[in-house]
Amino acid sequence: MMAEEKYTPQTWPADPEKQTLEGRNKFIGFWLFLGGETVLFASLFATYLALKNKGTHVTTNELFSLPLVFVMTMLLLTSSLTSVYAIYHMKNFHFKKMQFWFFITVLLGATFLALEIYEFYHYVHEFDFGFTSSAFSGAYYTLVGTHGAHVLFGLGWITALIIRNAKRGLSLYNAPKYYVASLYWHFIDVVWVFIFTVVYLLGKVG
Amino acid sequence: MSSIAEKRSVGAVLWEYLTTVDHKKIAHLYLFGGGFFFLLGGIEALLIRIQLLKPQFGFMSEETFNEMFTMHGTTMIFLAAMPLLFALMNAVVPLQIGARDVAFPFLNSLGFWLFFFGGVFLNLAWIFGDAPDAGWTSYASLSLFSEGHGIDYYTLGLQISGFGTLISGINFLVTIINMRAPGMTFMRMPMLTWTTFIASSLILFAFPPLTASIFFLMFDRLFTTNFFDVTAGGNTIIWEHFFWIFGHPEVYILILPSFGIFSEIISTFSRKRLFGYSSMVFATILIGFLGFMVWAHHMFTTGLGNVANAIFAVATMAIAVPTGIKIFNWLLTMWGGSIKITVPMLYALGFIPSFVIGGVTGVMQGIAPLDYQLHDTYFIVAHFHYVIVGGVVFALLAGAHFYWPKMFGTMLSERLGYITFVLFFIGFHLTFFIQHFLGLWGMPRRVATFLSGQGLDMGNFISSIGAFMMGIAIVIMLVNIVITTVKNQKVGNDPWEDGRTMEWALESPPVYYNFKQTPFVRGIDTYWIEKMEGNKGLTPAEPLDDIHMPNNTIMPVIISLGLFIAAFGMMYNPMNQVGDGKPWAIPVLIIGLCITFGTMLIRSIKDDHGYHIPKEELMNDKHKGGIAS
Ligand code: HEM
Numbered sequence: 001m002m003a004e005e006k007y008t009p010q011t012w013p014a015d016p017e018k019q020t021l022e023g024r025n026k027f028i029g030f031w032l033f034l035g036g037e038t039v040l041f042a043s044l045f046a047t048y049l050a051l052k053n054k055g056t057h058v059t060t061n062e063l064f065s066l067p068l069v070f071v072m073t074m075l076l077l078t079s080s081l082t083s084v085y086a087i088y089h090m091k092n093f094h095f096k097k098m099q100f101w102f103f104i105t106v107l108l109g110a111t112f113l114a115l116e117i118y119e120f121y122h123y124v125h126e127f128d129f130g131f132t133s134s135a136f137s138g139a140y141y142t143l144v145g146t147h148g149a150h151v152l153f154g155l156g157w158i159t160a161l162i163i164r165n166a167k168r169g170l171s172l173y174n175a176p177k178y179y180v181a182s183l184y185w186h187f188i189d190v191v192w193v194f195i196f197t198v199v200y201l202l203g204k205v206g
Numbered sequence: 207m208s209s210i211a212e213k214r215s216v217g218a219v220l221w222e223y224l225t226t227v228d229h230k231k232i233a234h235l236y237l238f239g240g241g242f243f244f245l246l247g248g249i250e251a252l253l254i255r256i257q258l259l260k261p262q263f264g265f266m267s268e269e270t271f272n273e274m275f276t277m278h279g280t281t282m283i284f285l286a287a288m289p290l291l292f293a294l295m296n297a298v299v300p301l302q303i304g305a306r307d308v309a310f311p312f313l314n315s316l317g318f319w320l321f322f323f324g325g326v327f328l329n330l331a332w333i334f335g336d337a338p339d340a341g342w343t344s345y346a347s348l349s350l351f352s353e354g355h356g357i358d359y360y361t362l363g364l365q366i367s368g369f370g371t372l373i374s375g376i377n378f379l380v381t382i383i384n385m386r387a388p389g390m391t392f393m394r395m396p397m398l399t400w401t402t403f404i405a406s407s408l409i410l411f412a413f414p415p416l417t418a419s420i421f422f423l424m425f426d427r428l429f430t431t432n433f434f435d436v437t438a439g440g441n442t443i444i445w446e447h448f449f450w451i452f453g454h455p456e457v458y459i460l461i462l463p464s465f466g467i468f469s470e471i472i473s474t475f476s477r478k479r480l481f482g483y484s485s486m487v488f489a490t491i492l493i494g495f496l497g498f499m500v501w502a503h504h505m506f507t508t509g510l511g512n513v514a515n516a517i518f519a520v521a522t523m524a525i526a527v528p529t530g531i532k533i534f535n536w537l538l539t540m541w542g543g544s545i546k547i548t549v550p551m552l553y554a555l556g557f558i559p560s561f562v563i564g565g566v567t568g569v570m571q572g573i574a575p576l577d578y579q580l581h582d583t584y585f586i587v588a589h590f591h592y593v594i595v596g597g598v599v600f601a602l603l604a605g606a607h608f609y610w611p612k613m614f615g616t617m618l619s620e621r622l623g624y625i626t627f628v629l630f631f632i633g634f635h636l637t638f639f640i641q642h643f644l645g646l647w648g649m650p651r652r653v654a655t656f657l658s659g660q661g662l663d664m665g666n667f668i669s670s671i672g673a674f675m676m677g678i679a680i681v682i683m684l685v686n687i688v689i690t691t692v693k694n695q696k697v698g699n700d701p702w703e704d705g706r707t708m709e710w711a712l713e714s715p716p717v718y719y720n721f722k723q724t725p726f727v728r729g730i731d732t733y734w735i736e737k738m739e740g741n742k743g744l745t746p747a748e749p750l751d752d753i754h755m756p757n758n759t760i761m762p763v764i765i766s767l768g769l770f771i772a773a774f775g776m777m778y779n780p781m782n783q784v785g786d787g788k789p790w791a792i793p794v795l796i797i798g799l800c801i802t803f804g805t806m807l808i809r810s811i812k813d814d815h816g817y818h819i820p821k822e823e824l825m826n827d828k829h830k831g832g833i834a835s
Pocket residue numbers: 343457458460461503504522523525526529565566567568569571572577580581582586589590593594597598
């Protein structure tokens with residue numbers, strides 16, 4: 001099957017992301033990559049737990065405020081949902097709708113990121129809690145910041161896809177690209193769920 | 207692109223190699239790159255052995271000695287052994303599974319260039335003053351406050367090359383999962399392919415912890431964070447855990463493909479199917495799995511407590527079981543076979559007893575109470591050299607001789623090969639066998655010298671002599687390579703005459719699209735089956751059709767170069783612990799990252815559909831591409 005071929009909703013195959021060999025390779029390769037990413041984040045979580053509240057003048061209890069983080073969580077969870085909509089429309093060959101929902105995903109993600117930057121700013125200025133303040137602060141910023149960097153990368157990636165393909169519609173060449181980007185976005189979301197639980201909720205309880 | 211030696215300018219050849227995405231050419235690159243670092247690491251080893259030739263020899267200062275063994279170990283593991291294995295894997299695995307290339311040719315090239323630039327960055331440490339000096343393990347308690355920028359070369363260099371390794375690992379995994387020819391089921395895959403598959407999954411799960419801990423060390427030294435700084439709540443044991451969660455799987459990343467190479471060689475030259483193929487596969491998987499369960503055997507003396515030590519001791523000893531299965535399978539493959547002695551086979555024969563010795567000392571060290579005696583002595587040095595040299599380096603030398611014709615179309619001289627083998631084998635045992643005893647007699651590892659009159663003189667002297675024999679052996683091998691290349695006598699498809707797997711059905715070296723028609727695989731040892739039925743080539747699985755090929759590209763070089771440049775900015779940033787921050791550092795960091803990410807962006811925006819070789823052209827091509835017609 002030729003990647004460049006033009007399609008109509010009738011001829012568009014059921015799993016567009018897996019129709020070409022390149023697509024199938026991307027699909028499996030990306031799942032494997034996410035496996036590696038999982039181990040990376042597991043390492044960061046382990047370090048965070050080992051260094052939690054170590055050498056610091058301000059503890060998790062005093063630092064975190066759940067309302068803000070809760071809003072961030074909701075934003076990111078919703079953005080995962082909208083990316084599902086986008087992929088749903090991709091499978092049905094609704095290019096415009098797909099682009100729209102990816103655009104909403106990016107908006108939600110950007111809001112999340114803005115709030116995260118505000119959160120960090122707040123910690124530094126209100127609590128004097130900087131990257132280098134203590135072992136705890138370093139571990140915290142590395143874990144949450146690595147996640148934030150992933151969000152930033154994801155935003156850039158999806159935006160590039162939206163712009164690049166705006167004029168030319170769906171094909172079997174770019175369908176796997178969209179699909180893989182959405183996988184990445186879900187992964188970021190799942191990691192955040194763990195951050196919310198392990199860092200923020202347990203930080204308030206422990 | 208024809209196989210007739212056309213005259214092409216040096217520039218054109220260079221450009222071809224810089225931009226190639228062909229797995230066979232990338233294999234050459236890995237061979238040259240890895241080979242270069244192997245020689246460098248070898249020279250460092252010889253210098254170490256000169257310093258230890260006699261008691262209180264002032265050949266080099268103690269500082270230099272620390273740098274020397276650190277760079278030796280780091281270079282050998284990350285920049286020599288792994289890339290050289292990648293060379294053979296790249297050259298052979300796609301051919302063994304009947305594929306035209308790897309799954310991601312672009313990433314294949316990127317993986318190489320990241321490794322290469324990372325390696326060069328690490329070694330620039332020699333030129334710019336301070337080399338890393340905290341051992342290849344770089345324990346944070348030592349490395350955190352090591353003076354100068356040595357450790358920063360280590361963290362940044364390994365970070366860059368580590369990304370390359372991770373990418374290559376994923377690439378091999380996808381290639382083996384997705385690109386197998388029709389009929390090539392998992393349980394028909396040749397052992398080298400299987401071991402590549404398992405080693406690649408180890409890479410996937412072992413490198414991220416190393417990446418994380420190297421980031422911590424880098425942040426601590428360059429941005430004054432406190433992951434390992436105990437006075438600010440940090441904890442240096444975190445490094446030890448992460449390093450060994452990576453480090454132990456790493457030794458299996460090295461040894462499993464080596465096992466694969468020997469499995470191919472032993473069954474080829476016993477002219478018999480590999481004995482116990484399914485148990486070999488099972489043992490490989492089990493070793494890969496258990497490899498993640500034993501890291502704390504490197505930390506018995508750290509003080510994790512008796513319960514932890516006991517658990518890890520038992521898990522460690524358990525690995526000896528699947529390893530033993532493999533040893534017996536090799537012996538039983540030879541049993542009753544019609545054995546032909548060639549240079550690769552000699553290495554295989556030398557490998558079995560050598561590796562068994564290394565395995566036995568490994569189990570000894572796995573006994574936690576005994577390890578309190580052995581830890582940080584020359585006994586450990588002897589152990590890991592028996593497994594790494596007796597296992598991995600033997601496999602690399604054997605594999606180089608065995609696959610040389612497939613990679614370059616010429617045969618290395620068997621006569622010079624025997625001389626290399628004999629010198630290397632004797633030199634190896636001379637160097638390292640005595641080190642077991644040096645260790646038991648109390649010589650600690652990583653010391654710059656020793657006193658006379660403590661019974662260590664003779665042992666060290668013998669050890670150094672052995673090292674020089676190995677050095678001479680390698681020089682002879684280089685001479686062999688040069689002579690062979692100059693003579694340039696081309697060989698046919700199956701120069702060892704007993705090839706079993708699909709790569710031997712192809713030209714030496716194969717035409718750039720490998721297979722004209724995708725082959726149909728009818729069982730284990732496909733080519734052997736065809737030969738036994740009197741066929742000259744493989745059975746095609748498809749009619750002749752256009753072949754889709756990827757375009758060459760320079761982007762991988764640029765992406766890697768960007769990180770290389772950024773690393774300098776990182777190192778001299780104004781916050782660095784050494785206190786020699788430069789004003790240009792941050793701009794350089796940003797420029798470097800822009801180059802890298804900008805190129806990645808261009809790559810994803812610019813469509814690259816590759817090109818097709820039309821059917822008509824293939825029909826007139828005199829290359830057979832594996833199919834007898
Ligand atoms: C039966 C299999 C093996 C066992 C039971 C085993 C066991 C051990 C133990 C317990 C140690 C730690 C000793 C100490 O530092 O006190 C060790 C060190 C080491 N082993 Fe093995 N090993 C095995 C196979 C291998 C293989 C296949 C390789 C490499 C290809 C390898 C490479 C190393 C290295 C590099 C070290 C030293 C690390 C360092 O401290 O710098 N081992 N081994």
